[in-house]
Amino acid sequence: MRRVLPQPLVSLMILALWIAIAPAPSLGQFVLGSAIAVAIPWFTHPFWPDPPRLVRPVAAVMLFLRVMWDIVVANVEVAWLVLGPSDRLHPKFIELPLEIDDPFVATLLASIITLTPGTLSVDIDRERRVLLVHALDVTDVPAAIDTIKRRYEAPLREIFGC
Amino acid sequence: MLIEIVASVLVLLGGAFTLVGSVGLVRLPDFFTRLHAPTKATTLGVGGIVAAGLVQSAAAGTMGLSELAISLFLFITAPVSAHLLTKAVLKHRDPPAG
Amino acid sequence: MLSVALHAALAMVVVAMALTVYRLLRGPDAADRILALDTLSINAIALLLLGGMLLSGTVLFEAALLIAMTGFVSTAALCRYLLRGDMIG
Numbered sequence: 001m002r003r004v005l006p007q008p009l010v011s012l013m014i015l016a017l018w019i020a021i022a023p024a025p026s027l028g029q030f031v032l033g034s035a036i037a038v039a040i041p042w043f044t045h046p047f048w049p050d051p052p053r054l055v056r057p058v059a060a061v062m063l064f065l066r067v068m069w070d071i072v073v074a075n076v077e078v079a080w081l082v083l084g085p086s087d088r089l090h091p092k093f094i095e096l097p098l099e100i101d102d103p104f105v106a107t108l109l110a111s112i113i114t115l116t117p118g119t120l121s122v123d124i125d126r127e128r129r130v131l132l133v134h135a136l137d138v139t140d141v142p143a144a145i146d147t148i149k150r151r152y153e154a155p156l157r158e159i160f161g162c
Numbered sequence: 163m164l165i166e167i168v169a170s171v172l173v174l175l176g177g178a179f180t181l182v183g184s185v186g187l188v189r190l191p192d193f194f195t196r197l198h199a200p201t202k203a204t205t206l207g208v209g210g211i212v213a214a215g216l217v218q219s220a221a222a223g224t225m226g227l228s229e230l231a232i233s234l235f236l237f238i239t240a241p242v243s244a245h246l247l248t249k250a251v252l253k254h255r256d257p258p259a260g
Numbered sequence: 261m262l263s264v265a266l267h268a269a270l271a272m273v274v275v276a277m278a279l280t281v282y283r284l285l286r287g288p289d290a291a292d293r294i295l296a297l298d299t300l301s302i303n304a305i306a307l308l309l310l311g312g313m314l315l316s317g318t319v320l321f322e323a324a325l326l327i328a329m330t331g332f333v334s335t336a337a338l339c340r341y342l343l344r345g346d347m348i349g
């Protein structure tokens with residue numbers, strides 16, 4: 001099983017994506033999609049870091065919904081900042097101490113931080129385990145760090161058990 | 163009728179956020195603050211338009227999931243582009259302290 | 261009504277593209293221009309999706325998907341050029 005499908009979840013996603021973008025679902029598209037879904041992980045899995053196991057799938061769905069909601073709310077706040085007078089901005093670099101060690105999970109956290117408007121992951125320092133974050137409008141740095149750790153890092157550690 | 167209203171509102175929201183993203187690109191004072199602007203256009207701008215398309219095709223009875231693929235792709239690539247850009251800039255400038 | 265909304269949104273996206281082109285021409289440095297190009301490709305995706313809804317065809321959707329892919333790869337390649345001085349290798 002592992003030899004034919006090194007990453008079953010990735011294969012499933014590729015197949016679903018192929019069916020979704022196909023002009024009309026048909027048996028031929030399914031066969032072609034399956035072949036691609038098996039072939040791509042063969043070639044790419046040596047480049048992947050060992051992905052950690054998903055321990056709590058329900059928590060993952062909850063986190064996904066929370067991130068979607070935060071994107072909407074933060075977008076409105078940032079739109080307000082962009083359209084308002086520019087002296088209201090307080091841009092700042094923040095050093096976020098990381099408790100996550102796994103590269104894949106840390107990447108997920110960095111991506112979530114970038115996608116929620118108002119904050120942007122700039123760089124990661126693996127030795128000091130610090131994530132450099134740029135924030136568009138921050139006055140209370142410890143509170144901002146606490147929010148990110150509580151809302152995103154803690155659930156991620158719970159989901160992947162690390 | 164209700165579906166048309168929902169789709170129209172989503173389309174207008176998507177257009178508005180795309181516009182706000184570009185206004186930010188012009189108005190914001192330095193590179194790092196400007197980098198925040200396209201993240202908006204990607205997430206809610208294209209996202210709103212894609213959501214409108216989904217509502218429309220669901221109402222027409224054809225489940226067009228294909229637009230979702232574009233949104234998914236942008237959600238995955240946007241953080242990577244942003245990170246590459248910051249890396250390229252930090253190579254030439256020092257990160258401003260504080 | 262949806263058609264009116266689509267036309268209004270198209271107008272907003274076109275204005276957004278004009279603003280992005282202003283940043284593209286103005287700079288001031290290469291990273292700002294790459295950022296503007298990346299934003300321009302996202303604006304183009306929005307434009308094509310709106311056009312696709314207006315004309316209800318699938319051709320424009322496929323064009324949007326292609327721009328999404330080439331836009332990302334060109335941003336990555338240009339950033340690599342700034343980082344390393346060459347694109348491949």
